[in-house]
Amino acid sequence: xxxxxxxxxxxxxDTAHVNGQQVADLLRRHGVDDLSVTTITGExxxxxxxxxxxxGSRGKASGGDAPTLxxxxxxxxxxxxxxxxxxxxxxxxxxxxxxxxxKLGLMKQRxxxxxxxxxxxxxxxxxxxxxxxDPVAFMDSPVxxxxxxxxxVDPRMDAILSVDTxxxxxxxxxxxxxxxxxxxxxxxxxxxxxxxxxxQMVTGKLPAVFAITTQDITPYGNGVFHINSILQPATSxxxxxxxxxxxxxxxxxxxxTGATHLDDVESAVRFCIEVAKAFxxxxxxxxxxxxxxKLRSLYGDMTHLQTLEGKKE
Numbered sequence: 001x002x003x004x005x006x007x008x009x010x011x012x013x014d015t016a017h018v019n020g021q022q023v024a025d026l027l028r029r030h031g032v033d034d035l036s037v038t039t040i041t042g043e044x045x046x047x048x049x050x051x052x053x054x055x056g057s058r059g060k061a062s063g064g065d066a067p068t069l070x071x072x073x074x075x076x077x078x079x080x081x082x083x084x085x086x087x088x089x090x091x092x093x094x095x096x097x098x099x100x101x102x103k104l105g106l107m108k109q110r111x112x113x114x115x116x117x118x119x120x121x122x123x124x125x126x127x128x129x130x131x132x133x134d135p136v137a138f139m140d141s142p143v144x145x146x147x148x149x150x151x152x153v154d155p156r157m158d159a160i161l162s163v164d165t166x167x168x169x170x171x172x173x174x175x176x177x178x179x180x181x182x183x184x185x186x187x188x189x190x191x192x193x194x195x196x197x198x199x200q201m202v203t204g205k206l207p208a209v210f211a212i213t214t215q216d217i218t219p220y221g222n223g224v225f226h227i228n229s230i231l232q233p234a235t236s237x238x239x240x241x242x243x244x245x246x247x248x249x250x251x252x253x254x255x256x257t258g259a260t261h262l263d264d265v266e267s268a269v270r271f272c273i274e275v276a277k278a279f280x281x282x283x284x285x286x287x288x289x290x291x292x293x294k295l296r297s298l299y300g301d302m303t304h305l306q307t308l309e310g311k312k313e
Contacts (some may be wrong), residue, residue: 002269014087022047045142047125049151067115070157073097073184074164076139077128090139090254093121094122116280121152139254145220149236157172163229166245167252176179180243183234186302240286
């Protein structure tokens with residue numbers, strides 16, 4: 001269980017004065033020593049990017065060869081002050097990532113180090129702006145998506161779980177969390193059977209998958225509709241990326257307060273941890289490498305979809 005970590009992280013983040021250093025200190029108290037905090041200021045304000053590395057017993061940080069998992073908490077902000085008072089629904093991604101890091105650090109302290117390294121990254125902003133979106137309003141971010149990717153997507157990540165509140169739509173209609181098909185270098189690939197198996201083990205329910213389109217895997221700023229920013233990390237890496245969407249039965253605004261369901265977040269944390277265990281052991285594939293190579297040989301390079309104007313670099 002990760003209830004204590006979820007509750008402690010939520011209590012820290014549910015304040016107008018939370019910052020990245022406070023979150024880093026919380027992670028440090030749970031055994032995460034390799035931490036960085038970077039403050040970035042944009043046209044709409046500033047935010048603190050936090051990244052923590054939990055070394056594995058056979059991880060690359062110590063010269064091993066076990067693969068590294070990235071867990072990215074993707075969001076616009078934890079709060080929309082002064083427009084809204086309190087923790088907003090959009091903050092669930094950061095909450096999941098931070099609680100995952102806390103639990104993994106504590107596990108390592110207690111002798112349960114995972115095989116591979118895990119890199120946890122998110123950003124902390126209690127007063128982010130909002131923006132119009134159909135069917136409900138979205139949270140905006142004080143910095144642009146390129147800056148977010150530069151500070152959250154690390155080249156050491158061999159695969160990425162991108163966790164994001166995905167409640168402002170009519171595409172996925174259930175309380176809990178859902179995963180996306182794997183996205184890699186402009187291709188939307190089949191849903192990972194390994195991830196489906198881990199999801200149903202963690203939840204005790206049939207796995208849930210949300211639909212994505214080509215628009216969703218292109219960079220923000222190109223003028224086309226995106227379900228949200230959950231798959232934006234896939235625009236700046238060659239690693240396979242899977243979205244982990246915190247979901248609801250009805251559309252809920254990202255700027256809505258009182259809309260965080262800690263039981264759903266705790267389930268998502270346990271899923272991230274189980275994926276980290278299996279991925280480091282080489283027992284969880286995000287995609288079939290041979291099939292991906294076959295697709296590229298048949299249909300060519302699709303990395304132009306990772307660029308803002310669709311141009312090959």
